[in-house]
Amino acid sequence: MMSGPDAVLSTRGLAGVDRDVLVQCIQACAECAQACAACADACVSEDTVVELVTCFRTDLDCADVCEATGRVLTRLAGSDASATRAVLEACAAACKACGNECESHAGMHGHCRVCAQACRRCEQACRQLLDSLG
Amino acid sequence: MMSGPDAVLSTRGLAGVDRDVLVQCIQACAECAQACAACADACVSEDTVVELVTCFRTDLDCADVCEATGRVLTRLAGSDASATRAVLEACAAACKACGNECESHAGMHGHCRVCAQACRRCEQACRQLLDSLG
Amino acid sequence: MMSGPDAVLSTRGLAGVDRDVLVQCIQACAECAQACAACADACVSEDTVVELVTCFRTDLDCADVCEATGRVLTRLAGSDASATRAVLEACAAACKACGNECESHAGMHGHCRVCAQACRRCEQACRQLLDSLG
Amino acid sequence: MMSGPDAVLSTRGLAGVDRDVLVQCIQACAECAQACAACADACVSEDTVVELVTCFRTDLDCADVCEATGRVLTRLAGSDASATRAVLEACAAACKACGNECESHAGMHGHCRVCAQACRRCEQACRQLLDSLG
Numbered sequence: 001m002m003s004g005p006d007a008v009l010s011t012r013g014l015a016g017v018d019r020d021v022l023v024q025c026i027q028a029c030a031e032c033a034q035a036c037a038a039c040a041d042a043c044v045s046e047d048t049v050v051e052l053v054t055c056f057r058t059d060l061d062c063a064d065v066c067e068a069t070g071r072v073l074t075r076l077a078g079s080d081a082s083a084t085r086a087v088l089e090a091c092a093a094a095c096k097a098c099g100n101e102c103e104s105h106a107g108m109h110g111h112c113r114v115c116a117q118a119c120r121r122c123e124q125a126c127r128q129l130l131d132s133l134g
Numbered sequence: 135m136m137s138g139p140d141a142v143l144s145t146r147g148l149a150g151v152d153r154d155v156l157v158q159c160i161q162a163c164a165e166c167a168q169a170c171a172a173c174a175d176a177c178v179s180e181d182t183v184v185e186l187v188t189c190f191r192t193d194l195d196c197a198d199v200c201e202a203t204g205r206v207l208t209r210l211a212g213s214d215a216s217a218t219r220a221v222l223e224a225c226a227a228a229c230k231a232c233g234n235e236c237e238s239h240a241g242m243h244g245h246c247r248v249c250a251q252a253c254r255r256c257e258q259a260c261r262q263l264l265d266s267l268g
Numbered sequence: 269m270m271s272g273p274d275a276v277l278s279t280r281g282l283a284g285v286d287r288d289v290l291v292q293c294i295q296a297c298a299e300c301a302q303a304c305a306a307c308a309d310a311c312v313s314e315d316t317v318v319e320l321v322t323c324f325r326t327d328l329d330c331a332d333v334c335e336a337t338g339r340v341l342t343r344l345a346g347s348d349a350s351a352t353r354a355v356l357e358a359c360a361a362a363c364k365a366c367g368n369e370c371e372s373h374a375g376m377h378g379h380c381r382v383c384a385q386a387c388r389r390c391e392q393a394c395r396q397l398l399d400s401l402g
Numbered sequence: 403m404m405s406g407p408d409a410v411l412s413t414r415g416l417a418g419v420d421r422d423v424l425v426q427c428i429q430a431c432a433e434c435a436q437a438c439a440a441c442a443d444a445c446v447s448e449d450t451v452v453e454l455v456t457c458f459r460t461d462l463d464c465a466d467v468c469e470a471t472g473r474v475l476t477r478l479a480g481s482d483a484s485a486t487r488a489v490l491e492a493c494a495a496a497c498k499a500c501g502n503e504c505e506s507h508a509g510m511h512g513h514c515r516v517c518a519q520a521c522r523r524c525e526q527a528c529r530q531l532l533d534s535l536g
Contacts, residue, residue: 026168030164030168034160034164034204034208037204037205037208037209038208041208041209041325044312044317044321044324044325045321047318049312049317049318049321050315050317050318053312053313053317056312057309057312057477058485060473060477061473061474061477061485061489064469064470064473064474065470065474065489067201067466067470068466068467068469068470070168070171071171071462071463071466072463072466072467072496074168074171074172074175075171075175075459075462075463082495082499083460083463083492083495083496083498083499085495086488086491086492086494086495086496087463087467087492087495087496089488089491089492090485090488090489090491090492092488093484093485093487093488093489094474094485094488094489096485097484097485175459178446178451178455178458178459179455181452183446183451183452183455184449184451184452187446187447187451190446191343191443191446192351194339194343195339195340195343195351195355198335198336198339198340199336199340199355201332201336202332202333202335202336205328205329205332206329206332206333206362209325209328209329216361216365217326217329217358217361217362217364217365219361220354220357220358220360220361220362221329221333221358221361221362223354223357223358224351224354224355224357224358226354227350227351227353227354227355228340228351228354228355230351231350231351294436298432298436302428302432302472302476305472305473305476305477306476309476309477335469338436338439339439342436342439342440342443343439343443
């Protein structure tokens with residue numbers, strides 16, 4: 001998709017970062033943030049909302065962390081590797097927590113199933129980028 | 135793309151809103167926010183950054199407003215139509231301002247050309263959704 | 269409070285904007301965003317969460333719009349007055365919607381009472397800044 | 403200040419978290435996010451913007467991470483301690499990076515001096531909350 005980060009990042013150089021892994025991670029963060037925000041809203045629309053309060057909270061946590069991570073990665077300049085790594089670790093942790101929570105409701109709610117998958121993909125993309133950063 | 139808002143929104147009903155127009159607008163907001171954030175960062179990487187300060191500011195304004203709009207639309211319940219309409223008007227205005235600014239540098243900077251296109255698409259998607267809301 | 273926008277904005281000039289009204293509005297946006305985020309979370313903690321779903325949604329809408337507005341105002345350069353005005357109108361509308369919704373639960377929930385007050389203050393601060401922009 | 407997180411959080415219980423340390427951290431995140439956003443904008447207004455590109459990037463990174471952290475903390479339910487801890491570690495790392503960068507320009511730019519102080523306070527508040535979580 002040439003309208004996403006792929007198109008804009010391609011117009012400038014990136015020092016020592018695997019560009020494909022980076023773009024994939026930015027895209028995964030955006031998709032996960034959207035899936036989590038939508039899942040949170042779907043959770044409070046369910047009759048069983050009382051049982052979904054933890055799910056809704058981990059959804060919103062994950063959405064916020066994924067959005068912030070996507071923005072940090074867009075500015076990736078390698079200037080402070082330890083901060084970038086810590087942000088990626090936080091994003092992977094938030095995705096893991098939300099993926100686990102949503103997976104436990106996946107049999108009952110389609111939005112949780114979709115969200116769990118987006119969380120797994122984003123967690124994996126963060127781990128791959130962490131590996132790529134060395 | 136079944137990992138985006140399309141997949142999650144499809145699992146619940148939406149009162150009186152054209153679902154396709156809504157999903158298209160949420161997607162356009164996400165893509166525009168990404169393009170603007172990337173363009174802002176590319177602007178400050180240019181040797182001519184001094185001439186791109188206004189561009190960089192309208193980029194960040196547009197990114198922030200698009201992100202907030204995408205989130206508001208994800209929760210669209212029709213409960214307060216006037217607030218939703220005002221948010222969509224603000225998003226269209228921010229996209230127009232950023233599209234104009236980036237277009238004026240489009241001949242010189244690829245990131246501005248890509249960003250201007252994303253802004254035009256998002257402005258149009260907001261206008262279509264405004265029409266669809268009646 | 270010299271650690272807020274007051275301290276940093278004071279170190280540079282602002283073209284044609286009433287600085288006090290601007291700082292007050294940025295501060296009101298930050299406080300309203302916090303109150304709304306906390307109220308949303310308190311809503312889903314209530315036994316009567318089913319009756320508070322609309323409140324929770326307007327809370328999150330208002331928090332997102334207030335945060336984006338605060339950021340836009342921090343960059344206020346007067347470069348595109350129409351976009352800034354549209355963002356302030358959207359913020360006032362979101363605050364009004366959330367203030368009304370929270371006020372209707374103010375007798376029952378302390379977090380709604382506090383949130384309604386923050387919304388009223390922020391709506392007023394947006395209107396004052398709009399007047400000040402001429 | 404009874405309009406901030408203090409007022410709303412006080413209306414409900416918090417399982418096993420030192421409430422004062424939590425409120426202080428949420429407040430520090432909000433103030434640091436504002437200082438960073440304002441510093442970033444002041445950086446691009448300087449004649450020497452070319453030398454401040456790294457500062458501007460760490461400012462925006464820190465602002466985004468602080469905002470996300472503040473939101474996550476507002477929902478603190480202790481449900482997933484490892485994700486919360488990772489987010490606090492990321493926030494402390496972003497504040498440290500931005501504090502170091504801004505401090506190196508503190509003699510020349512008032513906005514960097516103010517921002518460095520806000521970063522130090524927020525880093526410390528994150529560390530205190532991490533200690534308090536045990």
